[in-house]
Amino acid sequence: MRKPVIAVVGRPNVGKSTFFNYIAKKRIAIVEDTPGVTRDRIYADSEWRGRSFTMIDTGGIEPKTDDAILKHMKLQAEIAIDFADVIVFMVDMKDGVTANDEDVAVILRKSGKPVVLAVNKVDKVGEPPAEIYDFYNLGMGDIFPISSIHGLGMGELLDECYRYFPETEDHEEEESIKVAIIGKPNAGKSSLLNALAGEERVIVSDIAGTTRDAIDTPVEKNGQKFVFIDTAGIRRKGKIDDDIERYSVMRAWSAVDRSDVCILMVDAIDGVTEQDARIAGYAHDQGKASIIVINKWDLVEKETNTMKEYTNNVRERLSFMLYAPILFISAKTGQRVEKLYEYIVSVSNNSSFRVQTGVLNDLLNEAIAMVQPPSDKGKRLKIFYMTQVGIKPPSFVLFINDKELMHYSYERYIENQLRKSFGFEGTPIRFILREKGKED
16 A cells, blocks of 8 residues: 655745654754755655655745755755645744745645645644734645644644545555566666556657656456556666656655565666665565566577576675576567566465464474574573564564574574475565563
8 A cells, every 4th residue: 555645845944854853753854944954855754543654854945036956945845746645834933924935835726735734833732823823814724833843733733634645545456466667777667567568558768767757557467467567767866866856766666665576677788786786675675575577688698508697696696685586588579578477476475475383383393403593602592483473575473582692594594494395485584583571
């Protein structure tokens, strides 16, 4: 399920970053009294009434300015507005209604998005001063007095934002396997989507960055429903010098978050780059089932062991993702593209696979008998039992006597025994260590 997005906008120095830090429960945005400190959008996840959401802090909007930095901030804010489900429009009680506030209100009304008006720097939200009613002139409906510094009025404000969160996905989409096609620019992601869909759904160009947005394409194959999410190519931060491209990167990460399976597209000519490894690492950290797809294989000159050597190189560069199958394709010619459907269904099923506790502990006892747990200073690790507590990815709790005695190598050994017995190809496995009789 996609997380709702709240964009916090307003002119500079009205307290947006302080509000953002309070809701995010940590100091992410830089807070200073100098207008324009937050020049780019900053993102953080939070939760309200059981729903996770993403919050975007923006640079202040100065609607009429010749200053290059302020123009940049205005564009950043407009991008955030476009991406948001609901907008918190923040104004300053102490300054009153300014001409710039009125100009920002015009921009927000034109967006057509739901807007919640937050009047900041109100020390007593239960008894706000009479001047607060001047803000009704902005034409934004109800007023929500808050104090970002003291955390006053936040619950009422978030309750109002909650009203505009999108509904949960319908049953039909829940039945679909959601697949994010990710990778650096110009790796062939859009060509692959068109090949999978059997028709040209997405513009294909040799110009890197043609795909600016995350595009959902529903496909049905052999009775199974899929939703393919083609994303903009993800570049290193140093290469992101265009505001729209920054927006595209956000959409790409969001696509990974709401996917069941990630297809990492690697350009066969370039090989696995540092950026490919970074993108794969994000999918791995999010616990996503993954397939490594080497595209443009038709352009590679082959010898007897070319594919084997290439596979070894990929495994070396993506050593944290040894569980992911590798498929060599040509999206342009259609070579082995159909095979990808089998891989997607397989890794998706593996990511959702559950093992009964009794079977798990039989395997654990056999593993311990074959290789004794490590010891340190005469004290040996004891693993009492194991149980599965989650899927997507498969997650297991190991009840042990001392967390300090669990070496990474022995945890990897248990993981390998699980994979040997149950497969789990294509999905990461998570372990949670708990000392028996102790709280985390």
